[in-house]
Amino acid sequence: MDTxxxxxxxxxxxxxxxxxxxxxxxxxxxxxxERPCRFNELRRAVPQVTQKSLTSTLRRLERNGVIERExxxxxxxxxxxxxxxxxxxxxxxxxxxxxxxxQNMSAIADAREAFDVREEEAGR
Numbered sequence: 001m002d003t004x005x006x007x008x009x010x011x012x013x014x015x016x017x018x019x020x021x022x023x024x025x026x027x028x029x030x031x032x033x034e035r036p037c038r039f040n041e042l043r044r045a046v047p048q049v050t051q052k053s054l055t056s057t058l059r060r061l062e063r064n065g066v067i068e069r070e071x072x073x074x075x076x077x078x079x080x081x082x083x084x085x086x087x088x089x090x091x092x093x094x095x096x097x098x099x100x101x102x103q104n105m106s107a108i109a110d111a112r113e114a115f116d117v118r119e120e121e122a123g124r
Contacts, residue, residue, distance in 0.1 A: 036082035
C-alpha cells in the first residue's frame with residue numbers, strides 16, 4: 001500500500017465497513033467461514049448476541065452479498081446461512097487487522113494506561 005496516497009473514507013465505504021466490521025458481524029463471519037450454520041447454531045456459537053441483533057446482523061450481511069440464506073425443505077422448514085465467494089474474500093484483510101491488533105496490543109495497553117493517568121491527573 002502506498003503510504004503517501006491520501007486515505008479517503010467516503011460515506012459508502014464507512015457505512016459498509018461499519019456493517020461488516022461490527023462486533024456481531026465478525027463473530028458470525030468467523031463461524032460461517034468454518035461451515036454453513038442454521039440460526040440456532042449461530043446463537044449457540046455466539047451466546048452473547050440477542051436474537052434481534054443476530055437477525056439484524058444476518059440481514060445486513062446478506063444484503064451486502066457477504067452471506068446467503070438458503071431455505072432447506074425439511075419439516076419444519078429450516079434456514080441455513082453460508083458465506084458467499086465475496087464473503088470469503090474478507091478473510092485475508094480481517095486476518096491482517098487481527099494480526100496487527102495482536103502485534104500491537106501491549107503498546108495499545110500502554111497508551112491507554114498513560115491516557116487514563118493523564119485524564120485522572122487533569123481531574124476529568
